[in-house]
Amino acid sequence: MKAAVFHSAGMPLSIEEVPDPIPRLTEILLQVKACGICGTDLHMSENVNPDGGWRLLKPGCILGHEFSGEIVEVGKDVSKDWQIGDRVTALPWIGCGDCYVCKIGRPYRCDLAMMRGSLELPGAYSEFCRIGSSEVIRLPDEVSHSLGALIEPLAVGFSAVRRAEISGDETILIIGSGPVGLSITMWCQFYGVKHILISDLVESRARAALNLGADSMIIPKQGNEIEEIYDCVGELPSVIFDCVGALGSMQMAIDYILPGGKVIVVGLCMEKDYYFPAKALLKEVDIRFSYVYCHDDFKLVADLLKRNQINPRSLVSQTINLLELPKVFEDLKVSSEQLKVMLNFGSL
Secondary structure (H helix, E strand, C coil): EEEEECCCCCCEEEEEEEECCCCCCCCCEEEEEEECCCCCHHHHHHHCCCCCHHHHHHHCCCCCCEEEEEEEECHHHHHCCCCCCEEEEEECCCCCCCCCCHHHHHHHHHCCCCCCCCCCCCCCCCCCCEEEEEEEEEECCCCCCCCCCCCCHHHHHHHHHHCCCCCCCCEEECCCHHHHHHHHHHHHHHHCCCEEEEECCHHHHHHHHHHHCCCCCCCCCCCHHHHHHHHHHCCCCEEECCCCCCCCCCHHHHHHHHCCCEECCCCCCCCCCCCCCHHHHHHHCEEEEECCCCCHHHHHHHHHHHCCCCCCHEEEEEECCCCHHHHHHHHCCCCCCCEEEEEEECCC
């Protein structure tokens, strides 16, 4: 099969012929139909610091964890609920399936979990990939493969909003309008938040949030951003989502938050950062970190997509094929107006 292979940090991915994956007894073989490019993959492909809390990629691994596709083979011990031809997506890890965290739908906490994008579990920047039978979710007929590949980033945003424990009368600031920030915007609108303010350095990306439920935007520049926040919504936000993960962005959120408010850190910062604890202490800021999601989150998002209760189609700003992936992947590492770039396997 063809796949985009990682060889070294700083080097473009390489389109190569690699052996077809062979599913284990409790696994399913998926023919990939769509796969989103995630900022986490971009960060990981550049990471050379083993002390930052994130694993280093090994030469020969294949990235890609936001995917959907069609079942082409099932392992001998897989439930008969799953058949060749079924349209599915899956959580991007494979756990043991038997421990407590696997049974509650959080296989990424399993001591035996295989992590997507490793040599042990190649990702979906490829024509085929293995998925776990405990991690698979059926796609409703009403949900296209492209929408199915959006379930993962939508679940990231849903989980972050759930951790924020928001109420409808909140004023919320979302720092960063990449796909995760836009997903959070959509969920805040879904839950009826009073004021949703988006902040991004790229105006076109901030404007995309206005189509997903934000009612105001600011484009940070030299000056007083707090005054801009007051001009837009008349008060400091009670909840801030840091969806940037850049040096200083968490401190920025602390500076902008209403005393007693909540900062939800969602963006992945791969470097050592710092903040001023006294500023957070004096404001009695509640700082929470949000990582991923559980199995039920995927099912909920799929069901809402089926019933047209959410419409994330505007998240996809470009569709490419596998041969175009290496260049586009490199382009996305620099400042870009793109939102979600979707890899489509309709043709090579």
